[in-house]
Amino acid sequence: MKEVLMKFQEISDKLTQFINRYNYLTEDRSANVLFLLTCIVLKYLADNQRIDFEAHRKDIKKHFTLDYILGLWQGAPLRSAFWEQEQIDPQPIGDEIWGWVCELTTASPSLAGENPGLIGSLYEASLLINHKKNHGIFYTPENIAAYMASDVLRSFQPGHDQQDFRILDPACGSGSLLNAVYDEIVAQSGALSPAEKEAQHRQLLDTCLLGVDRDPIACLVTRLILTLKGSQYVKPRGVFCGDILTEEIVTAQSVDVVIGNPPYVGHKEIQAEYMKLLKNRYAEVYRDKGDLSYCFIYRGWELLKPAGQLIHITSRYFIEAFYGKPLRAFIRKAFAIQEIVDFNGLRVIEGVGVDPAIIRLAKKNRIDEGQTILVKRFFIKNHKPESYPQLIQSLEQNNQQSDIYESFELLQARLNDDSWRLYSPATQGIIEKIEKKTPFALDNVRPLSLNRLIRHFVPLIRSC
Numbered sequence: 088m089k090e091v092l093m094k095f096q097e098i099s100d101k102l103t104q105f106i107n108r109y110n111y112l113t114e115d116r117s118a119n120v121l122f123l124l125t126c127i128v129l130k131y132l133a134d135n136q137r138i139d140f141e142a143h144r145k146d147i148k149k150h151f152t153l154d155y156i157l158g159l160w161q162g163a164p165l166r167s168a169f170w171e172q173e174q175i176d177p178q179p180i181g182d183e184i185w186g187w188v189c190e191l192t193t194a195s196p197s198l199a200g201e202n203p204g205l206i207g208s209l210y211e212a213s214l215l216i217n218h219k220k221n222h223g224i225f226y227t228p229e230n231i232a233a234y235m236a237s238d239v240l241r242s243f244q245p246g247h248d249q250q251d252f253r254i255l256d257p258a259c260g261s262g263s264l265l266n267a268v269y270d271e272i273v274a275q276s277g278a279l280s281p282a283e284k285e286a287q288h289r290q291l292l293d294t295c296l297l298g299v300d301r302d303p304i305a306c307l308v309t310r311l312i313l314t315l316k317g318s319q320y321v322k323p324r325g326v327f328c329g330d331i332l333t334e335e336i337v338t339a340q341s342v343d344v345v346i347g348n349p350p351y352v353g354h355k356e357i358q359a360e361y362m363k364l365l366k367n368r369y370a371e372v373y374r375d376k377g378d379l380s381y382c383f384i385y386r387g388w389e390l391l392k393p394a395g396q397l398i399h400i401t402s403r404y405f406i407e408a409f410y411g412k413p414l415r416a417f418i419r420k421a422f423a424i425q426e427i428v429d430f431n432g433l434r435v436i437e438g439v440g441v442d443p444a445i446i447r448l449a450k451k452n453r454i455d456e457g458q459t460i461l462v463k464r465f466f467i468k469n470h471k472p473e474s475y476p477q478l479i480q481s482l483e484q485n486n487q488q489s490d491i492y493e494s495f496e497l498l499q500a501r502l503n504d505d506s507w508r509l510y511s512p513a514t515q516g517i518i519e520k521i522e523k524k525t526p527f528a529l530d531n532v533r534p535l536s537l538n539r540l541i542r543h544f545v546p547l548i549r550s551c
């Protein structure tokens with residue numbers, strides 16, 4: 088892990104130096120990013136011996152495009168463009184820049200054997216911080232993506248022979264979650280022959296993995312990552328550029344799993360016209376000062392097949408926020424809530440200014456009275472960012488006795504739309520005792536934080 092991070096840093100530094108030196112060559116940011124992506128793909132293919140760089144040096148310099156390089160990998164020119172966006176013909180590469188490309192391609196660090204998901208992190212590093220904040224663009228870190236993929240797929244166990252299994256990331260960014268889903272499906276399939284592996288890769292890219300994003304370059308990155316996971320060139324057919332909330336890109340009730348990290352964007356950041364449109368379209372869940380991410384849960388429900396599952400990492404505010412009430416009511420009615428991981432204020436995604444939670448839901452017409460939710464709720468402690476990977480790993484171990492989080496089951500029927508109280512039966516008992524002795528409900532106390540109140544009251548109650 089440490090080695091990969093060092094490599095990532097080294098390559099990221101090289102790209103930054105390049106941008107700083109040559110950015111004046113074109114004002115077009117996407118052309119610059121496309122150029123750098125082409126360089127990384129070339130290096131990835133050369134380092135992994137899928138193309139012979141030395142043998143094709145001169146031709147690559149003459150035709151420095153993604154399509155040309157991927158065509159070399161395929162052994163024949165591509166029949167259809169890899170990326171459907173309109174592309175301006177690239178300028179011929181001058182000797183100085185070509186020297187830089189050759190140095191990047193041939194010098195260390197090598198990308199041999201690396202997960203191509205690394206390209207997504209390089210793309211994220213190229214985004215400006217203000218742009219990321221304004222648009223809620225923070226990609227899911229590898230370990231959280233891996234947890235979510237294994238958590239949701241465990242209940243499906245899709246083998247490579249399940250032809251119509253479809254998984255969608257409705258706002259796929261640069262493919263972090265789809266990359267993890269791919270790895271999880273491969274891991275679950277066990278040992279396969281090379282021919283079976285190739286067939287599985289083809290099926291995953293042809294029909295199984297779907298992604299949508301408004302950012303065309305993020306879509307390109309997702310496609311590249313998925314393509315580079317195979318030993319033979321296969322074009323991914325399921326990644327589309329567009330607005331999942333307002334366009335009919337994916338057929339309703341056609342996917343088995345929705346996996347996502349929807350943008351968390353408050354009402355102040357959304358353009359008035361767009362917000363009006365969404366408030367009409369998603370009136371059941373998105374009102375007043377609700378959050379854009381609420382629409383994604385509703386949209387996910389529309390796109391899921393009956394009994395399909397949705398897993399999101401999102402802000403935990405919807406659990407208690409006043410404006411989250413319509414969403415909570417909708418979730419309770421339309422889904423059997425399977426699991427909630429409440430990080431309880433721990434900001435496990437670097438740079439993100441909201442408190443995350445993971446929620447896993449199964450689409451149901453009727454919710455059983457006895458439907459229980461598995462809650463994993465982190466204890467409030469001063470964890471340091473260095474320990475986050477370990478914390479995430481502890482989730483995978485399903486350790487009931489963890490001293491990092493408490494894990495308990497809760498009846499869905501006990502949730503109240505006004506606010507979801509995710510407390511263990513013991514804590515809930517204590518809260519009820521407190522409330523019996525006071526003229527108000529603790530949820531109505533100003534957010535002095537229920538947790539702090541409990542910390543104060545528990546010793547008192549215990550001594551009663």
Ligand SMILES: C[S@@+](CC[C@H](N)C(=O)[O-])C[C@H]1O[C@@H](n2cnc3c(N)ncnc32)[C@H](O)[C@@H]1O
Binds near residue numbers: 225263
């Ligand atoms: C928080 S990022 C998550 C990306 C990716 N799913 C991940 O986990 O790394 C949110 C993504 O949503 C995309 N997005 C925002 N609004 C969208 C919409 N209406 N339709 C599709 N994508 C959207 C942004 O471009 C951004 O890439």
